[in-house]
Amino acid sequence: MKVQKITDTPLNFVEEIINDIKSSKEDGVLKCVQCGMCTSTCPSAKHSDYNPRDIIERVLQGDETLIEDENIWNCFYCYTCHSTCPVGNSVCEVNQILKQFAISKDLAYDKLYEYLGFADSYYSAAIGAIPENFYPDIREDVEGWWEFRQHLGEIRNELNLDPVTPPQEVIDEVSLILTNCGFKERIEKVRKSNEL
Known part of the structure; x- marks a missing residue:
């Protein structure tokens, strides 16, 4: 495997990660x-080629090719690595940073595209909701989910619960914040990159 340094020394790469927000x-x-x-405790490592120890080794080597490695996308942030690490390391945090590096270099829009439904939900409804493109799989995997989903409003009403969606003024405020911080522009960039 060819190791490509992101900076002059491997420590610079590590420092970029440590200093990330x-x-x-x-x-x-x-x-x-x-x-x-x-x-040894990572669920993803049990079911894929993802290897948290290898991720950190490559970070310590300053290996920039890591941000192009498909395996970083197999981490789903369960924080098991964090809870078992004897020195307090958190590979899932490192993966979040590596993924952001990949996104910033326009290397990962294909990974983000299927999650645009989540982003659209935050922008248009001010809540995190399951995107409709996931409905068929959930419907197949979770018995009774579709019927529950179809009658959620009635169920919430019977339980004297407020609607799931916040008031329109809250939605408008959240949309304005997401527009002003560049979120809307970024999700449109991801959407357009997949259409090319």
């Missing part, structure tokens, strides 16, 4: 002793 700043990456506890 998503990092818990405990320098666990630098304390990694490659014991493999993260990998």
